[in-house]
Amino acid sequence: MLKNVSKALIATGLTMAPFAAMAAEGKLVPEVHFLSWPAAKYQVYAESSNYIAEQWRKLGLKVRVDQVAFPNPMLAMWFKEHKFDVVLSSLSGAPYRLEPDFFTYAQFNSKNAAPGNWNVGEFSNATVDKLGEQQLGMYVPEKRREVIHDLQKALHDNMPEIVLNYTVSSFAINSDNMSIDDYQHSPQGIRANQNILRMKTKSGKAVRIGWTVSYTTVNPLVASTIEDLDLVALMYDRLIWIAPNGSPEMMLAKSFEVVDDKTVDVQIRTDHTFSDGKPVTAEDVKFSFDYFKKWEAVYLKKYLSRLASVEIRGKDTVRFKLSQPYAPFIMNTLGQVYVLPKHIWSTLVKDKGLKKPQDFANTKPIGSGPYTLKYRKEGQEVYLSRRADHFAKPKSDILHIIFGSAEVIGQTLKKGSIDASFQPLVPTSISEFTSAKNIKIYDAKSNGYNSARFKVTGPVFWNLDLRRALSHAVPYQAIIDEIYGGNASKSASSITPVNAYWHNASLPEPKLDLDKAKAMLKDAGFTWDGDGRLHFPAE
Numbered sequence: 275m276l277k278n279v280s281k282a283l284i285a286t287g288l289t290m291a292p293f294a295a296m297a298a299e300g301k302l303v304p305e306v307h308f309l310s311w312p313a314a315k316y317q318v319y320a321e322s323s324n325y326i327a328e329q330w331r332k333l334g335l336k337v338r339v340d341q342v343a344f345p346n347p348m349l350a351m352w353f354k355e356h357k358f359d360v361v362l363s364s365l366s367g368a369p370y371r372l373e374p375d376f377f378t379y380a381q382f383n384s385k386n387a388a389p390g391n392w393n394v395g396e397f398s399n400a401t402v403d404k405l406g407e408q409q410l411g412m413y414v415p416e417k418r419r420e421v422i423h424d425l426q427k428a429l430h431d432n433m434p435e436i437v438l439n440y441t442v443s444s445f446a447i448n449s450d451n452m453s454i455d456d457y458q459h460s461p462q463g464i465r466a467n468q469n470i471l472r473m474k475t476k477s478g479k480a481v482r483i484g485w486t487v488s489y490t491t492v493n494p495l496v497a498s499t500i501e502d503l504d505l506v507a508l509m510y511d512r513l514i515w516i517a518p519n520g521s522p523e524m525m526l527a528k529s530f531e532v533v534d535d536k537t538v539d540v541q542i543r544t545d546h547t548f549s550d551g552k553p554v555t556a557e558d559v560k561f562s563f564d565y566f567k568k569w570e571a572v573y574l575k576k577y578l579s580r581l582a583s584v585e586i587r588g589k590d591t592v593r594f595k596l597s598q599p600y601a602p603f604i605m606n607t608l609g610q611v612y613v614l615p616k617h618i619w620s621t622l623v624k625d626k627g628l629k630k631p632q633d634f635a636n637t638k639p640i641g642s643g644p645y646t647l648k649y650r651k652e653g654q655e656v657y658l659s660r661r662a663d664h665f666a667k668p669k670s671d672i673l674h675i676i677f678g679s680a681e682v683i684g685q686t687l688k689k690g691s692i693d694a695s696f697q698p699l700v701p702t703s704i705s706e707f708t709s710a711k712n713i714k715i716y717d718a719k720s721n722g723y724n725s726a727r728f729k730v731t732g733p734v735f736w737n738l739d740l741r742r743a744l745s746h747a748v749p750y751q752a753i754i755d756e757i758y759g760g761n762a763s764k765s766a767s768s769i770t771p772v773n774a775y776w777h778n779a780s781l782p783e784p785k786l787d788l789d790k791a792k793a794m795l796k797d798a799g800f801t802w803d804g805d806g807r808l809h810f811p812a813e
Contacts, residue, residue: 379406
């Protein structure tokens with residue numbers, strides 16, 4: 275009624291002071307669709323979303339926290355459909371993600387905004403794109419670090435997401451049943467493939483590992499989650515692995531040489547075989563890189579975009595030619611592309627009558643990796659048999675068992691029905707495990723991080739002033755203390771302090787300050803109606 279009167283007065287050229295604020299009122303900020311995780315399996319993520327939503331509501335936002343099942347349909351809504359206004363993003367740490375491009379430019383490059391790619395919030399910024407491209411061509415770490423620091427500042431200023439924290443995950447094993455020989459400290463903890471190889475059963479049977487995550491594929495061209503990628507890497511070798519400290523570790527490769535800024539030579543092993551007994555050759559290496567590029571493997575295609583050609587130079591050497599300099603090539607490309615047996619995959623599409631190799635179920639994988647797949651019961655179990663003839667010979671077979679909750683895994687572990695937990699211990703229950711004599715705990719500081727990532731092309735978070743203000747309306751410390759039990763820390767950047775060489779420590783650390791958030795909104799022209807709902811600035 276009052277709004278109609280105000281509009282009528284304005285239409286007749288009259289003004290009245292009591293209606294001035296209403297006349298300047300912009301459109302109502304729509305309800306915020308906050309995509310989050312199911313509380314039963316991912317309590318810390320679900321509760322983090324609730325804590326944030328509670329504070330945002332105090333600023334006049336209407337927030338709907340949508341907790342959906344993971345991996346499906348959440349992954350589809352998150353990566354393929356971009357069906358959210360903001361998503362509780364949790365990107366796992368891993369050694370190869372110590373490469374600074376991964377948590378900066380790869381996530382926010384405007385070219386990576388298509389469905390299925392990493393830029394899920396469809397963020398676009400000319401400065402970020404320019405700096406991102408610049409650092410890709412810099413092979414000298416000291417010079418590249420300066421640009422990476424500038425890139426982190428540009429992301430901090432333009433706020434495509436609010437970095438919430440990085441975690442300290444506690445993993446546990448039942449020491450009565452197993453051991454990990456020469457444990458490698460890693461952002462992934464005991465989940466790192468290097469530590470899986472070192473797991474040794476005391477019963478003579480497979481090491482039984484509990485997790486809430488269900489593996490979705492063993493097809494190397496389809497794998498896209500870190501869980502599936504790491505599983506496939508146990509069956510299909512890469513030329514190199516990234517060691518837990520971020521350095522290259524030779525696998526199928528014996529050595530590599532950066533000939534110039536667009537040429538890399540790799541010398542491969544000549545004494546290794548695939549699991550069917552056929553030798554691994556330079557021809558298989560060339561075929562694999564060409565094949566993943568040709569068929570646009572969902573995860574790997576961006577890391578192959580600058581690969582111009584692959585040449586065989588003698589029996590054991592492969593030369594990679596790049597279209598332009600690409601500093602992450604060693605870690606991101608050589609360190610992640612799997613080597614496939616050409617004698618199987620080269621005719622697979624035709625032999626199986628498929629439209630594309632992504633349609634191949636690959637129920638009996640043949641690779642050169644340290645394990646072979648004995649069986650897989652989808653959503654229940656995955657059994658991997660060790661290859662005693664592998665150059666990185668595993669200590670034991672591995673049996674992954676899928677459970678419904680972290681609590682069930684913990685209790686099963688203490689009873690000795692499983693030997694290890696890939697599910698981090700619930701922070702509030704860690705004390706009960708540290709007091710158990712048959713439990714050994716391994717802590718892992720993650721180079722991954724949690725954030726509230728905005729869809730900046732959506733109806734709510736297109737507004738930079740709103741995004742910046744909301745960064746001061748997040749209870750960072752309460753989330754760390756009350757949800758993570760203190761086993762997390764704040765970071766102003768997506769490159770966390772764990773990745774110390776590349777981390778920009780000069781960025782201001784965020785903190786909860788609702789008064790500051792309200793003042794920022796008011797200064798930007800936002801208003802509140804009689805119901806306390808937030809409105810955009812008047813056009």
